[in-house]
Amino acid sequence: MRVVLQRAKDATVTVNDEVAGAIAKGFVLLVGVTHEDTEKDADYLAEKIAGLRVFEDENGKMNLSIKDVGGAILSVSQFTLYGDTRKGRRPNFMAAAKPDQAKKLYDYFNEKLREKDLTVETGVFGEMMDVRFTNDGPVTLLLES
Structure with a gap:
């Protein structure tokens, strides 16, 4: 799995002009x-x-977790993280899991975050989504299992 994590001041995901999360x-x-x-x-x-x-403490050091600051998560499925651009100009998405497998694991991942007492909002799996947020820092990390 790959996760691009971005620290945010606020965020929304919209599907068909309706806020999903x-x-x-x-x-x-x-x-x-x-x-x-x-x-x-x-x-x-x-x-x-x-x-x-990755959240700053009273001394400006990144010492606090999302739980420490009472933060929430907006989780958005993103098969394009497995796009291979090494050949040609059009990405190859063969490394991305098929939708049924990906949705099952994506839902499981979000539930595991909730089990850690985190608030988790999501987009709508498989739909075109508009994601808007204010990147805080900016802080952006790539995590892989």
Whole structure:
């Protein structure tokens, strides 16, 4: 699994002109799944994200986790994270998991985050989505299982 994590001041995801999910302070997660990913990969990333210390403390040091600051998560499925652009000009998405497998693992991943007492909002799997957010910092990290 791959997750692009972006620290956000606020974020919304809209589908067909309707807000599907919205958060204030927290993380925007773009989540990609490949064929070999399992629940073990989702468990690892959920644990890593819940404990990641990338919010500033009173001294301006990144020492606080999302739980420490009362943040929330906006999780958006993103098969294009497995786009291969090494050949030609059009990405090849063969490394991305098929939709049924990806949705199952994406849903499992979000539930694991919720089990860690995190608020998780989502987009709509498989739909065209507009994601808007204010990147805080900016802080952007790529996490892989």
